[in-house]
Amino acid sequence: MVKGHQRVRDDDEENAGRLLALSDGVFAIAMTLLALDIKLPDGLGPAGFSQALRDVMPKVWAYVLSLLVIAACWRGHYQIFQYVRRVDGTVIRLGLLSLGLVALMPFPTTLLAEYGDQPQSVAVYSGAVAAMVATQLALTIVLWKRPWLGSAALPDPVARNDVADLASTVVVFAAAVPLAFISPTGAKLWWVVLIPVKSMVGRRGKRLRAAAQRFDA
Amino acid sequence: MVKGHQRVRDDDEENAGRLLALSDGVFAIAMTLLALDIKLPDGLGPAGFSQALRDVMPKVWAYVLSLLVIAACWRGHYQIFQYVRRVDGTVIRLGLLSLGLVALMPFPTTLLAEYGDQPQSVAVYSGAVAAMVATQLALTIVLWKRPWLGSAALPDPVARNDVADLASTVVVFAAAVPLAFISPTGAKLWWVVLIPVKSMVGRRGKRLRAAAQRFDA
Amino acid sequence: MVKGHQRVRDDDEENAGRLLALSDGVFAIAMTLLALDIKLPDGLGPAGFSQALRDVMPKVWAYVLSLLVIAACWRGHYQIFQYVRRVDGTVIRLGLLSLGLVALMPFPTTLLAEYGDQPQSVAVYSGAVAAMVATQLALTIVLWKRPWLGSAALPDPVARNDVADLASTVVVFAAAVPLAFISPTGAKLWWVVLIPVKSMVGRRGKRLRAAAQRFDA
Amino acid sequence: MVKGHQRVRDDDEENAGRLLALSDGVFAIAMTLLALDIKLPDGLGPAGFSQALRDVMPKVWAYVLSLLVIAACWRGHYQIFQYVRRVDGTVIRLGLLSLGLVALMPFPTTLLAEYGDQPQSVAVYSGAVAAMVATQLALTIVLWKRPWLGSAALPDPVARNDVADLASTVVVFAAAVPLAFISPTGAKLWWVVLIPVKSMVGRRGKRLRAAAQRFDA
Numbered sequence: 066m067v068k069g070h071q072r073v074r075d076d077d078e079e080n081a082g083r084l085l086a087l088s089d090g091v092f093a094i095a096m097t098l099l100a101l102d103i104k105l106p107d108g109l110g111p112a113g114f115s116q117a118l119r120d121v122m123p124k125v126w127a128y129v130l131s132l133l134v135i136a137a138c139w140r141g142h143y144q145i146f147q148y149v150r151r152v153d154g155t156v157i158r159l160g161l162l163s164l165g166l167v168a169l170m171p172f173p174t175t176l177l178a179e180y181g182d183q184p185q186s187v188a189v190y191s192g193a194v195a196a197m198v199a200t201q202l203a204l205t206i207v208l209w210k211r212p213w214l215g216s217a218a219l220p221d222p223v224a225r226n227d228v229a230d231l232a233s234t235v236v237v238f239a240a241a242v243p244l245a246f247i248s249p250t251g252a253k254l255w256w257v258v259l260i261p262v263k264s265m266v267g268r269r270g271k272r273l274r275a276a277a278q279r280f281d282a
Numbered sequence: 283m284v285k286g287h288q289r290v291r292d293d294d295e296e297n298a299g300r301l302l303a304l305s306d307g308v309f310a311i312a313m314t315l316l317a318l319d320i321k322l323p324d325g326l327g328p329a330g331f332s333q334a335l336r337d338v339m340p341k342v343w344a345y346v347l348s349l350l351v352i353a354a355c356w357r358g359h360y361q362i363f364q365y366v367r368r369v370d371g372t373v374i375r376l377g378l379l380s381l382g383l384v385a386l387m388p389f390p391t392t393l394l395a396e397y398g399d400q401p402q403s404v405a406v407y408s409g410a411v412a413a414m415v416a417t418q419l420a421l422t423i424v425l426w427k428r429p430w431l432g433s434a435a436l437p438d439p440v441a442r443n444d445v446a447d448l449a450s451t452v453v454v455f456a457a458a459v460p461l462a463f464i465s466p467t468g469a470k471l472w473w474v475v476l477i478p479v480k481s482m483v484g485r486r487g488k489r490l491r492a493a494a495q496r497f498d499a
Numbered sequence: 500m501v502k503g504h505q506r507v508r509d510d511d512e513e514n515a516g517r518l519l520a521l522s523d524g525v526f527a528i529a530m531t532l533l534a535l536d537i538k539l540p541d542g543l544g545p546a547g548f549s550q551a552l553r554d555v556m557p558k559v560w561a562y563v564l565s566l567l568v569i570a571a572c573w574r575g576h577y578q579i580f581q582y583v584r585r586v587d588g589t590v591i592r593l594g595l596l597s598l599g600l601v602a603l604m605p606f607p608t609t610l611l612a613e614y615g616d617q618p619q620s621v622a623v624y625s626g627a628v629a630a631m632v633a634t635q636l637a638l639t640i641v642l643w644k645r646p647w648l649g650s651a652a653l654p655d656p657v658a659r660n661d662v663a664d665l666a667s668t669v670v671v672f673a674a675a676v677p678l679a680f681i682s683p684t685g686a687k688l689w690w691v692v693l694i695p696v697k698s699m700v701g702r703r704g705k706r707l708r709a710a711a712q713r714f715d716a
Numbered sequence: 717m718v719k720g721h722q723r724v725r726d727d728d729e730e731n732a733g734r735l736l737a738l739s740d741g742v743f744a745i746a747m748t749l750l751a752l753d754i755k756l757p758d759g760l761g762p763a764g765f766s767q768a769l770r771d772v773m774p775k776v777w778a779y780v781l782s783l784l785v786i787a788a789c790w791r792g793h794y795q796i797f798q799y800v801r802r803v804d805g806t807v808i809r810l811g812l813l814s815l816g817l818v819a820l821m822p823f824p825t826t827l828l829a830e831y832g833d834q835p836q837s838v839a840v841y842s843g844a845v846a847a848m849v850a851t852q853l854a855l856t857i858v859l860w861k862r863p864w865l866g867s868a869a870l871p872d873p874v875a876r877n878d879v880a881d882l883a884s885t886v887v888v889f890a891a892a893v894p895l896a897f898i899s900p901t902g903a904k905l906w907w908v909v910l911i912p913v914k915s916m917v918g919r920r921g922k923r924l925r926a927a928a929q930r931f932d933a
Contacts, residue, residue: 083306083360089734090310090524093741097819098318101749104826114834128820136812143734143808157360161353168314169345175321183331300523300577307527307741315535374577378570385531386562392538397548517740517794524744532752591794595787602748603779609755614765 081152084160088146091164092139098171099128099135102178127178134194135170141201141231145208148215155207156214163200169193187249191241191256198238202231220277223270230266234259298369301377305363308381309356315388316348319395344395351411352387358418358448362425365432372424373431380417386410404466408458408473415455419448437494440487447483451476515586518594522580525598526573532605533562533569536612561612568628569604575635575665579642582649589641590648597634603627621683625675625690632672636665654711657704664700668693732803735811739797742815743790749822750782753829778829785845786821792852792882796859799866806858807865814851820844838900842892842907849889853882871928874921881917885910 103124105117142163152160173190180186205227212218219227237259245252320341322334359380369377390407397403422444429435436444454476462469537558539551576597586594607624614620639661646652653661671693679686754775756768793814803811824841831837856878863869870878888910896903 080360080364083302085734086303086306086737087310087356089737090307090527090741091314093524093738093815094311094314094745096815097742097745097749098314100819100823103820103823105830107830109831111834114831115836118836129816132816132819136816139738139812140808143731147731157357161356164310164313165346165349165353168317168349169320172317172320179322179324180326180331183328185332185335297577297581300519303520303523304527304573307524307744308531310741311528311531315531374574378573381527381530382563382566382570385534385566386537389534389537396539396541397543400545400548402549402552514794514798517736520737520740521744521790524741525748528745528748532748591791595790598744598747599780599783599787602751602783603754606751606754613756613758614760617762617765619766619769 081146081149084152084157085146088142088160088164091168092135092142095167095170096132096135099131099174102171102175103128123181124175124178127174130177131170131174134174135167138167138197138201141198144227145201145204148217148219149208150216151214153211153214156204159200159204159207163197163204166193166197166200170197181253182249184246184249187245187252188242191238191245191252195235195238195242198231198234202228202235205231220273223273223277226266226270226273230263230270233262233266237262298363298366301369301374302363305359305377305381308385309352309359312384312387313349313352316345316352316391319388319392320345340398341392341395344391344398347394348387348391351391352384355384355414355418358415361444362418362421365434365436366425367433368431370428370431373421376417376421376424380414380421383410383414383417387414398470399466401463401466404462404469405459408455408462408469412452412455412459415448415451419445419452422448437490440490440494443483443487443490447480447487450479450483454479515580515583518586518591519580522576522594522598525602526569526576529601529604530566530569533565533608536605536609537562557615558609558612561608564611565604565608569601572601572631572635575632578661579635579638582651582653583642584650585648587645587648590638593634593638593641597631597638600627600631600634604631615687616683618680618683621679621686622676625672625679625686629669629672629676632665632668636662636669639665654707657707657711660700660704660707664697664704667696667700671696732797732800735803735808736797739793739811739815742819743786743793746818746821747783747786750779750786750825753822753826754779774832775826775829778825781828782821782825786818789818789848789852792849795878796852796855799868799870800859801867802865804862804865807855810851810855810858814848814855817844817848817851821848832904833900835897835900838896838903839893842889842896842903846886846889846893849882849885853879853886856882871924874924874928877917877921877924881914881921884913884917888913 103121105114105121109117149156170193173186173193176186177190205224208214209219209224209228237256241252241255244255320338322331322338326334366373387410390403390410393403394407422441425431426436426441426445454473458469458472461472537555539548539555543551583590604627607620607627610620611624639658642648643653643658643662671690675686675689678689754772756765756772760768800807821844824837824844827837828841856875859865860870860875860879888907892903892906895906
């Protein structure tokens with residue numbers, strides 16, 4: 066009977082494995098495709114070349130910005146799935162939705178890089194980030210409420226802090242959508258609010274995790 | 283002798299592993315490349331920008347539609363290979379054919395997004411989906427008839443229901459090919475027939491799987 | 500001491516694992532990027548659309564042809580690495596060279612699809628396939644001569660037959676390079692020579708493998 | 717308690733696994749995307765075709781050059797992570813930064829291929845390579861100083877030699893940045909300095925590793 070239980074667990078690990086393989090593939094491509102947009106036209110003279118190189122700089126900054134966003138999403142994804150062994154229909158559906166939004170990120174990023182002064186660009190970018198983080202929030206809640214899917218149950222205070230962390234990101238970026246139509250620059254400055262919030266929530270999470278580990282030992 | 287048997291099983295798991303790694307790579311790229319098409323031309327003024335943003339919306343909807351199709355294909359692929367440990371020549375050939383069709387999906391999708399009112403677009407899209415699902419149907423039948431390739435044999439009623447599920451999708455999309463030349467819009471509405479069919483077959487599959495598990499225990 | 504030996508073997512399996520993961524990634528992308536070239540220009544009228552759809556057909560055939568070539572390369576790669584557990588510097592260098600050639604395949608394929616009547620296109624395509632298969636031939640010989648890298652030694656008659664199989668492909672495609680400058684169509688017909696050759700060698704390989712397995716048991 | 721320790725180690729191996737899967741994905745895409753740039757315009761006549769084929773040759777050489785650079789980076793990455801089982805925040809951040817730079821490599825390469833006579837192209841390319849190798853240097857130092865993350869501690873003389881190897885690459889390419897503004901050709905020749913340096917350091921590394929293994933046995 067122990068043998069049989071082992072078989073079932075192995076099959077479930079395999080399942081989570083394929084969702085993670087698909088996810089890492091999508092993250093890898095989204096990270097790389099953003100860089101694909103950074104290029105110069107052919108056949109420029111020396112003066113045109115220098116100008117084109119200066120013109121391409123906004124795209125480089127957009128790449129850096131979006132690399133940070135996608136890398137942060139990957140870190141979130143990695144933390145969410147760290148102890149997950151089994152996946153059910155709801156987790157797969159949310160996971161695929163989240164990947165669809167990650168794959169979409171090159172579009173709002175290019176928009177922001179080329180038309181960053183337009184309200185719609187800032188609104189679309191903020192909305193895309195908010196939607197992507199919202200799916201991570203939903204995944205976190207689902208996995209917290211279904212501890213049988215993981216190899217270890219997250220202590221409630223830690224899970225609640227993780228939810229607060231993701232929820233604050235969703236709220237800030239969602240609020241930036243209407244803000245962008247009043248002032249695109251204002252909305253971009255508003256994003257900065259997240260730095261102190263996330264730093265505070267992050268420090269609290271570290272403290273809670275350490276406490277939970279002390280309690281375990 | 284148990285040792286020897288173990289070695290053979292491990293090698294076969296490794297083999298299925300590489301086909302799955304290749305598959306997850308192709309699915310990840312197909313999901314991401316569809317989004318690559320969503321972009322605006324450079325150097326537009328505010329009015330041209332708003333217009334271009336409106337013009338890009340059909341591509342966004344096509345991306346959403348095709349993400350759903352490719353995600354559904356991945357779920358089908360994942361369910362088909364869930365208990366598969368060994369792969370033989372036939373499974374590899376069918377698997378590679380199926381990947382070739384998944385990799386092709388961005389073309390019919392772009393066609394549908396940009397020329398959705400043309401009969402040929404709807405016909406090509408319907409034909410591509412029908413062909414892709416047909417390879418999944420063939421894989422399901424091959425694996426059902428060769429239980430030695432898997433870690434667990436699928437009970438016959440469950441397998442028969444899975445075959446009915448995939449076959450109904452093939453039939454609906456294949457029938458949409460000639461329908462598209464009579465009325466492109468009619469063919470798109472005809473796709474909707476699949477929603478009640480798949481929901482009914484899906485519910486039946488859930489019931490059969492539960493019964494099989496009760497029988498197992 | 501058995502424990503220590505185990506550790507070394509595990510580390511080596513991990514190493515082969517990363518080379519295979521990189522390889523499957525490159526194969527997946529090469530398979531998918533070929534399909535990226537199949538697309539229509541924007542904003543065509545009904546007549547222009549039908550014409551563009553007819554014009555895109557050579558690209559579809561080139562995709563099918565190259566999918567077959569890359570799929571065959573993947574199958575070769577999978578058979579070569581089936582029993583490989585350790586990789587050394589030579590295998591890694593040959594493996595990376597082989598991936599570089601696989602990644603290059605979309606170029607000769609596009610060339611063949613768009614300028615298939617030009618001698619240079621047929622020559623470049625033939626040369627690329629010959630080079631790619633030549634690296635597989637080199638890998639096969641290296642791994643045959645270093646049995647300590649694998650989990651099972653290939654019997655000499657089987658290995659010799661595999662070498663003959665790959666060498667015949669290299670010879671046919673290499674010979675097509677000068678042939679293409681005499682007659683592009685002739686060179687394409689010359690490729691067909693491979694069908695009876697590979698079928699014969701393949702059948703012999705199957706017989707030899709079966710004989711080796713009988714000897715094992 | 718041994719059981720508990722086992723669980724923790726397995727979880728950490730899983731974690732390193734996902735960072736490596738993401739990395740292999742990015743390397744695979746960066747290797748393949750470089751080849752995407754090699755293509756001819758549509759609809760050329762025989763004379764224009766021959767001319768275009770000659771014009772595309774610089775891109776082919778740039779692809780070969782960058783394939784060598786990215787393959788060398790992958791080999792470095794593979795050697796750095798060979799014995800790594802656990803990853804902490806610092807390793808993940810450095811790993812993601814390094815991937816961001818690998819994903820960026822197609823841009824400086826295209827620059828070098830198309831505008832190789834411009835000082836800025838050589839400077840950007842040299843700077844990109846220097847930055848990418850600098851992150852590998854940082855990773856090597858971090859992992860050397862945190863032996864608990866690996867399955868085996870690197871002997872100090874071996875680690876010091878690896879650091880010298882990477883540091884020499886960083887220094888040569890960083891020095892090429894200002895050099896490029898004096899003479900682009902001179903900076904390219906200066907790169908060649910690395911061949912004897914790396915060959916000497918490499919041979920020393922091989923000797924030190926062999927000595928360490930003798931000491932182990």
